[in-house]
Amino acid sequence: MNEKTLEKLKILADAAKYDVSCASSGASRGNMKGGVGTAAGWGICHSFTADGRCMSLFKIMLTNSCIYDCAYCVNRRSNDVRRTTFTPDELAELTLEFYRRNYIEGLFLSSGVIRNPDYTMEQMLRVVKLLREVHRFNGYIHMKSIPGASRELIAQAGTLVDRMSVNLEIPSEQNLKILAPEKNYESMFAPMRFIQQGMLESAEDRKRLRSAPRFVPAGQSTQLIIGATPDSDHQILSLASKLYKRPTFKRVYYSGYIPVNTSDNRLPVLSTPPLVRENRLYQADWLMRFYGFGANEMVDDAQPNLDLEIDPKMAWALRHPEYFPVDVNTAPHEMILRVPGIGVKSAMLIVASRKYGRLTSAQLKKMGVVMKRAQYFIVCRELPMNTVNELQPEYLRSIFVEKPKRKKDDLLQLKIDWGE
Amino acid sequence: MTVFFYDKTFDGLLSCIFFAYENRVFPDLILEEAVQKPLFTEVSYRVTTEDEKAARVWKALEKKLSLTARKAMFAVWLSELEETEMLLFRYMRKNIDLPQGMEMNFGDDDVLRCGEIARKVARDAQRLIQFIRFQETADGIYFAPVSPQHNTVRMVARHFKARFSDRPWVIYDTRRRFGIYYDLKTVSEIIFSDEEAEKLASGKLDKEKLSENETVLQTLWKEYFRTMAIKERENLRLQRQNMPKRYWKYLTEMQ
């Protein structure tokens, strides 16, 4: 390891950093004898970059050379940037050294496409094989599947890695055609299907034979770029919700478009990435996965985009005052989850402790309920003063609107207190 | 005010419970033996730690409390917060007095507070797992200096033993001045001489003590870390929120 490694590392890290998915969760594995590493099951962040994002995996590209020319990508063929490639040995060794120092949970490997999709996949597979078979590395590996790669290679990779992802990037087929004419939805959905089939088959095999190999135990994920195309939140969330219906799909990541190729007139001119919108989409995604919300409850044809000024849970509650107030001492769990200011954990605490007696607002507060929000939507032991029905949704909205403050930090991060 | 003095061990605290029920006196304050008697002390007792009595108390608690609740109690103990003794005392007493126990009664202040502290301690241990940085020494031992808020070093032994089972390592608490050492077989506790401990307080090892590769790898990591930040999204406040400054001291990438 020397100057050259450093040079390559800088170029290839720079090329990989726009892929936002970095989670290492979902696979749990103990150590094997003579090997190094475990997978923890909960996503361990080992550091946080200056943009505040979790750093869990060693996110790197094998090469930033590419035969394609996707409009939104820094590595596209027509860009004049320095190109370089790691050898599989270099990359495996670097991963291991970082891992041993507790810098990372594992590797997140992606790559530009060199020669053809299968050749690229083979190179990536070599890195993974070196790690697993030669170095006996037992930590987490997330591998990007190259669009258009063959079923055989995906099947091979699937037994070695924890998670595979295929980035859709563009939320609709017609816009993908404009921005990445060499790609199509079929070339991305096909690998997703292969991964799914592999996972389901492996689950079947393991029912019969416990030692049958596991296939991408942490499932698959994808990334969508937000704001590079006119696609609405309705389209985006409907797509996400369809993906989540697949049994093997774990996460959809949303990435506010950062104008990396400013001179391309197929792309919008943005002074800052649409971070507030991205944040709202993550909130809506969260509500779909943990709070029992459907995409159509948050956006529809009449209201195709999420309200930027108010979080989607509050927005839903204000559109549906008829469900409130909710009596925390008797209401079913799923209704308690719908109350603004009550999170997954406080909902659980409420249901567990109301057996011991009727709860007061002081107790709710201690359980983490954000009373500032919840007070207008609940009944507890005390009678409610003013609920959403007396005060009118419009008035409450004016209280909870989040006006970005002048400071840049605040603008970038609208923090919502979910009452966790 | 009634004060119990004890030896500041967990078994000692359990012995306090035994003592209280045996003699029907309940303390307003429990203090370590070495501490000065506070003003307004009317009665004070010196409670001796007896393993057998402690074990009987623990047995009684095992009947009332789930494993999770017992683990949480121990985590509260490791918090080393000033309120620990009396909080745990009240918590144990309530559970002993109620036929069904009351660990799930989150309407109770002590139950809530125990849960809160237990979570704090668990988070502290979690942060060790996240932010520990090993440096490879010339003799092949991976060394990590730490200074957690609570006494959590022992809590992470299992995690690191499973993860890095093929190399010897040391995790050293520079504030509490002890460490855990894994020798490829078991994890044991170690202390260094005062002079060594003084030097280790900064967390930096002398260059000649490091392996050949170590400096290069640290440089590679720092450079990688710097490159990964997206400048259009810079948000230092969020960074500090997720990775509080007090952990930076031993973070390679923040040097």
Ligand code: SF4
């Ligand atoms: S195929 Fe991937 S690396 Fe190549 S230009 Fe398109 S997005 Fe970029």
